[in-house]
Amino acid sequence: xxxxxxxxxxxRLAELAMELFMSIGMDCSEMKEKTRKLIFTDEKNKMxxxxxxxxxxxxxxxxxxxxxxxxxxxxxxxxxxxLYEMIDLGFGKCKMAVCGPKDLKDKLNTMTNLRVxxxxxxxxxxxxxxxxxxxxxxxxxxxxxxxxxxVGLSDVIVDIVETGKTLFENGLDVLEDVCPLSxxxxxxxxxxxxxxxxIMDIVTKFQEKLKx
Numbered sequence: 001x002x003x004x005x006x007x008x009x010x011x012r013l014a015e016l017a018m019e020l021f022m023s024i025g026m027d028c029s030e031m032k033e034k035t036r037k038l039i040f041t042d043e044k045n046k047m048x049x050x051x052x053x054x055x056x057x058x059x060x061x062x063x064x065x066x067x068x069x070x071x072x073x074x075x076x077x078x079x080x081x082x083l084y085e086m087i088d089l090g091f092g093k094c095k096m097a098v099c100g101p102k103d104l105k106d107k108l109n110t111m112t113n114l115r116v117x118x119x120x121x122x123x124x125x126x127x128x129x130x131x132x133x134x135x136x137x138x139x140x141x142x143x144x145x146x147x148x149x150x151v152g153l154s155d156v157i158v159d160i161v162e163t164g165k166t167l168f169e170n171g172l173d174v175l176e177d178v179c180p181l182s183x184x185x186x187x188x189x190x191x192x193x194x195x196x197x198x199i200m201d202i203v204t205k206f207q208e209k210l211k212x
Contacts, residue, residue, distance in 0.1 A: 007066035009054035017070040024205040067191035073181045089183040096178040100156035117148035124158035
């Protein structure tokens with residue numbers, strides 16, 4: 001029996017995913033130790049876990065370097081990879097939103113040549129151009145996007161909002177919700193054919209745990 005490889009997004013999502021795997025009898029004890037290792041194996045269940053950057057999870061899964069991935073919906077929307085999205089795991093809940101100075105709230109729909117800064121240019125473009133029919137200029141940033149409207153780089157930002165505390169501290173507000181986000185269980189399309197029984201066994205056990 002070959003190993004099933006699971007790509008986990010480093011950090012909090014990986015920790016929550018590990019708890020879920022352990023709750024259905026997988027051995028993730030090695031991953032819980034403080035180590036710089038990136039590959040962990042559960043010999044008994046023939047499972048292999050790899051820790052990768054969140055934005056790379058869909059790539060590993062699409063190309064078959066991992067059979068399964070656990071990653072945020074934001075990454076899936078931004079990367080739009082060819083894979084199966086099986087379950088909403090319900091943790092890592094937050095939302096994607098348009099944020100900016102309060103006084104833009106009522107003007108947002110009528111503004112032309114809106115400048116939007118975001119780490120998620122594809123999500124921002126789809127929301128404004130496809131969903132709302134607005135023409136915008138996208139400014140791709142990798143760091144603290146909250147800074148962009150404050151220094152005149154952009155009018156608004158499209159970013160992930162959990163508590164809204166950072167926005168509030170920087171004098172910004174949620175102007176519009178784009179979509180809800182949470183962790184998703186994704187599967188490589190070929191793996192789904194070759195290892196359907198094993199993968200569906202995990203899916204079913206996860207669904208039972210989530211219901212409970």
